[in-house]
Amino acid sequence: VHSDFVAAATRGAMAVIDGNVMAINPGEEAKMQMFIWNNIFFSLGFDVRDHYKELGGDAAAFVAPRNDLQGVRVYSAVDLPGLYTLGTVVIDYRGYRVTAQSIIPGILEREQEQSVVYGSIDFGKTVLSHLKYLDLLNKAGQQLKILPHHVLNDKSEAVELCSSVECKGIIGNDGRHYILDLLRTFPPDVNFLKLEDEELSKEVKMLGFPIEHKHKLCCLRQELIDSFVDSRYMMFIKYAAYHLQQLNLRKNEEKLSNAKAITDKPEVNDKEETKSSIEENSKDETTEKDDKEEKKSQMEDAEAKKIVESITDGSKLELEESTKNIVKTASIAVGSLKDTEFDIRFNPDVYSPGIKHCENLDPPIIKQRQLVKDAAEFLLTVQIPTFVSLYCYILMFI
Template sequence: ILEKEQEQSVVYGSTDFGKTCATNEKYKELLEKVSTMLKIKPHSIKTEKGDVVELLTAVECKGIVGNDGRHYLLDLLRMMPPDLNYLPVDVEHISPAMKQFDYPKTHKHRLCCLRQELIDAFIEQKYVDFYRSIALNLSKLRSTESSTANDTTQQTNVEEAKRIVNEISVEDNSREIIQSACRSIGSVKDNEFDVRFNPDLFQPHVTLSQTPAETAADIKLLKEAAEYLVLKQIPLMIQDFQDHSAVPVDGESLSEAMHSRGINIRYLGRVAQLLNQQSSLYYIYDIAVTEILCRSAKHVFRSYTQSVPLHLLSFSISHFLNCFLTIITSPSSEYLSDEFLSSSSSSTLTNNGPINTNSSLTNLTNSSSQKPTNKKKNKKHQQRKQNPFIRNDFLSLTSKTLWLQLTNEAKSRYNFDLNCDDIENFLEKYNVRRTCILRSFCSKTGLQLSIREYQFDLANKSTRTNNECFNEEDIINIYPLIKQVPPKVKAKLLS
């Protein structure tokens, strides 16, 4: 459907980060309703040649007319407004209240965006402020004493504000009152409530074609949304936990509770800090810390498995689980037998060819208890140097090195200090069972293990023996994880 040359296929958007940009009247007509629903502000950018192009999406979005005549939109990564708390911006764009929490923070990438649920909640709060602003201006206009106006402002709720707004007449200078309320909340239009975000703010490769006042208004609105997330939405969720209106029972339900309120998972460390301040929510605090640990282990595990050849995958996964959930003080390179290394070297082609995944691992356990001599160690070292697929990440992993990576990952990604050296220290500090950690980790990584009773207590030894907790036979399969978002409305084609 989309098999066309790159120069001829894209009729809307940019393929070179804003250096050149195309527009299309049909796409602008179709995206008008979409931008209204997603609260995207129509804005103009300036290309490298000085041309001004009006867009209703982020600049990376590309519109392609398929061979079937339908209009398609690709690269929707930045349809939501950016998260100012995790962007490398100047400190002047951060409010003093957010600076107290050490914002902005660095993240792994620049695609940190606000969730649609948060935008909906923020727009609803802005809508309430809009009515209250109109009611305040009307009260000041009709009142003869300032004290009366102040009393009215404090006692005015949303329903009363709507009733006062409905009583607006021409004699009350309603147009000036509405325009003043629109300016106070940052509305795009000056005669009605319409709050939208500019998705191309703080993009180094995009040159906006608008006045400095418009840019300042867009930044102010984005700053207010970021403050609303940290100062309002997260404390409201903690209050719901205290009122038992929402009770998470595991990490998955905690993630769902955060997502339903528009809170990204990268704020999990902030949520854990607030939970730690409430003594009645100690059980949810343990769930949050366990979720941070398992998610950090998932990221470390992904990079760990990328350096392992396929014929060593089951053994490497079992070694990772042993280092994660038990105490292993010696690296796995000391337990690889000569016969195992020679078989792995012969199964790997020297010209970067395919890897033989049918190599037998049965001789590993029987020969692991034999203590090699210095001559055998030198021979194994030469074989590892000749085999480009056996890398240091797999060979040198121990419980100490793994938990050091986990603590660094939790600090850099979630801004939370685990302060644990191994699994035993973690279990003593938090009231969590080892099987719960194993189940959560397997569900996040797609691991399938054999069903049996794992003896964790017997596995806490300084050497690998036949009584180790996990072995390569326990690894049944690794299946892909498919994430999907349930649609709120019925999908509709653009044309």
């Protein structure tokens, strides 16, 4: 099905650029014209009506379809029942970038303002929310590491979103819930943004960043997000396991010292009694040692199980205060959004121009922004060097 749609969209895009398809708005300027061919909607990669003026103009409009296509790809891969994306193909032909999309049933019978029930059509001025879309996008966001958040509309009202502001939700005449304009599905790459009142780390600056790009739609790929989260999760587990081991060692030492103090007895003058007591103490110590080792193993397994369960499924187990502190310390060390468990998710609107954020966000906006900067730093200091090293290693055997 997908290959047939790609083939048809490619033929249609070539026909559009070659001038063999009549525009549905022939009175508009050439770069603003839109086309329908074989029930496929075609648009050109230009900044019409200054939608991308603050993001880089035509340069941003040219790259936006590619980002949108990546968003469609990951949401399609999630394959969440009840949530639908549009068939999307991006074609570069004769110097033009053409976006081909399937048509939402009934969308041509009404204005866009009347169709959109979720998201924003004016880059954050008017923001709408919808309970069904919040439920669907929240489920998808758990896999895509997207953080639900609140933004302020033009009336300074807080609106909850589980995606970027640009993401639009439209209910078709077939009753299905469609999402489109997924160009900001992933967090921005701050290595290519000039941030006001914020600085990147020394390591990133030494590499010559940030570099101001010709547009502001540079974003991190989903593969990088997955690698970053996996790396932080392993760091979290190792940190927690190390401190848990130290905690158990201290507990065992305290128990051992207490046991020795209790079992110590006054010396007996009688040799036979002394010999007998030595033999009994030897047996007791051996048994006690075996019991302690068994208890130690059981205690470590039990504590580790409690930590893993509290991290993975968020169950409300009554952990010891010291164990809670270990989880909290490990969470802070890896930049988790929650102190009680491992939680790494990203707010795609955290650096979007023109978007107003609520003051009392939980987690704080500073923490959300730091996580985005950490992911961008991870790309430069870990992911790219690792890839280059691996590539050079492979070349040695070719």
